[in-house]
Amino acid sequence: MHNALVLIAEDEPEIARILDSYFTAGGFRTVTAADGETALMHHAMLRPDLVLLDVQMPRRDGFAVLVELRRRGNTPVIMATARAEDLDKLSALEIGADDYVVKPFNPKEVVARARAVLRRTSGAMGEPGVLRVGPLEIDTASYLVSVTGEEPPRRLDLTLTEYRLAEHLARAPRRVFTRGELVDACMPGSDALERTVDSHVSNLRRKLEQAGASGLIRVVRGIGYRLMGE
Structure with missing residues (x-):
């Protein structure tokens, strides 16, 4: 898990900066994307270990990006959104999200959830990396x-x-x-x-x-x- 690469797909620059800072402090490598198309491009080229995916993004929203990520494979995904409706949560989980956080969130909790998801998924897949x-x-x-x-x-x-x-x-x-x-x-x-x-x-x-x-x-x-x- 140490040095795992996290793709932060978030169109709000300040939130992306804060998340980037907390993940970096936690020993992760990071890459950011401000829209859905860029997130998919980064995913294809860099093969991140986990994707933190905002729902409301330009050029493909988070649900459309998640559908494409699941078509490509099993990269762990945590969805992040400002909407707390159960329907959104259920939709994300049914499409294949591994976890779900609602804004405003504590960035420390997001990093902790990322660690938990990586532990769970790497345990299922064998030796990480x-x-x-x-x-x-x-x-x-x-x-x-x-x-x-x-x-x-x-x-x-x-x-x-x-x-x-x-x-x-x-x-x-x-x-x-x-x-x-x-x-x-x-x-x-x-x-x-x-x-x-x-x-x-x-x-x-x-x-x-x-x-x-x-x-x-x-x-x-x-x-x-x-x-x-x-």
């Missing part, structure tokens, strides 16, 4: 990808795009990702065409096969790709 799918091991803090099962594990020499593809697929194993989704998540801000994904995935599959992990990435004809753990 490490993704494991079958023989594939991804250290998200060091950007290292290895194939285990042999001594020593075989480390893959990946490009940044290949690493992003491996990590994105590993965060939701067995789920099928379309080529468009992989472009948006792994090549944000680029003008890459969907067929460009095929080239990067082909290189990634070849490197996995050379390391003794063939068949991990499966082609789903007419749709895209998924990562299998078996």
Whole structure:
């Protein structure tokens, strides 16, 4: 949990500054976003460990951002809003929020809730910062990808795009990702065409096969790709 990256999606600069200060003092790394689109871009590029997400934001509100985050994977999310209605709370939890705080809130409590959510979710996923799918091991803090099962594990020499593809697929194993989704998540801000994904995935599959992990990435004809753990 130490040094975990928190994405603070908050359009009120003073609140964002206060939250940033408290999280930093608590040993977290932080990045801020003042609107929903920027929050999604940061999430795709930086892979935060937790998202603190305000409901009322420009360029996609918090609920729309949460829907997209859940489509991408299981990043822990705490919703924050000025509205205390039960319907808002229920909507956030049903969509997939891990916790919910109502403004005005005590920033110390928000940091404490973030720690509790990270403890709960990291306990469910295994060692924090490490993704494991079958023989594939991804250290998200060091950007290292290895194939285990042999001594020593075989480390893959990946490009940044290949690493992003491996990590994105590993965060939701067995789920099928379309080529468009992989472009948006792994090549944000680029003008890459969907067929460009095929080239990067082909290189990634070849490197996995050379390391003794063939068949991990499966082609789903007419749709895209998924990562299998078996």
